[in-house]
Amino acid sequence: MTMKRIFAAIFAALSVFSFAACSNKNDGPQPGTLKEGETLQSVLEAVDGKFAEKYGTDYSAVMMGMPIDDTYLSDFLALDSSTYDEYAGSVSMSMTNSDAFFVVKAKEGQLETVQQALDKRLSDIKAQYEFYPVNGSYDRAMAGEVYTKGNYVFLIVVGVMDDTAEETPDFSDDVQMTKETIDSFFNN
Incomplete structure (x- = not known):
C-alpha cells in the first residue's frame, strides 16, 4: 500500500508540473511577425520614404512601379x-x-515554396538583364536579395543610380537600407 501511495504522489506531482508547463504560454509578440498596428503597406511606404529621404522626393524603391497582383504571382x-x-x-x-x-506572406507550411519562387524570380531577373545592362539594371539585379522574416519573404532589387556613379555601380547600400527598414517593422 505504501508503494501505491508513493507512485500516486509521484504521478500527481508530474501531472501538476505537466499542466503548469503547458499553460505557461508566451503572450508576447512572436519573432518574425509584424509589430502591432503595422501592415505590409506600411513597410513598403517606409522603404519608399527612406529612398526619398536619401535621394530626393522624386525617388522611391521602385522606379515607375506597377503593383503586383494575383496574375503576377x-x-x-x-x-x-x-x-x-x-x-x-x-x-x-x-x-x-x-x-x-x-x-x-507564406501560408503555414509553404515558406520554402515561396522562398524558392522568389529565388527563381531573382535568378530570372539577373539572366534577363545580363545582356541588356542599361542604367545599372544588371548591377542592381546582382545586388538583389531574397530576404525572409518569419513567414514573410521579400524580393529586394532596388537602387538608385547616382549621376556620378562609377562604371560599375554598387547598390548594396540601398539593399542594406531596405533590409534595415524592414527589420524595424518586425518583432525580434
Whole structure:
C-alpha cells in the first residue's frame, strides 16, 4: 500500500508540473511577425520614404512601379493562393529597369515554396538583364536579395543610380537600407 501511495504522489506531482508547463504560454509578440498596428503597406511606404529621404522626393524603391497582383504571382512566380496569405509591392513597368520590391506572406507550411519562387524570380531577373545592362539594371539585379522574416519573404532589387556613379555601380547600400527598414517593422 505504501508503494501505491508513493507512485500516486509521484504521478500527481508530474501531472501538476505537466499542466503548469503547458499553460505557461508566451503572450508576447512572436519573432518574425509584424509589430502591432503595422501592415505590409506600411513597410513598403517606409522603404519608399527612406529612398526619398536619401535621394530626393522624386525617388522611391521602385522606379515607375506597377503593383503586383494575383496574375503576377501566378505568371512570374508560379504561386497560387494556396501558398500565400497576402502580398504587397511593385515591379518596374520599364523594360530597361530591373527594380522589384515586394513581399509575399507564406501560408503555414509553404515558406520554402515561396522562398524558392522568389529565388527563381531573382535568378530570372539577373539572366534577363545580363545582356541588356542599361542604367545599372544588371548591377542592381546582382545586388538583389531574397530576404525572409518569419513567414514573410521579400524580393529586394532596388537602387538608385547616382549621376556620378562609377562604371560599375554598387547598390548594396540601398539593399542594406531596405533590409534595415524592414527589420524595424518586425518583432525580434
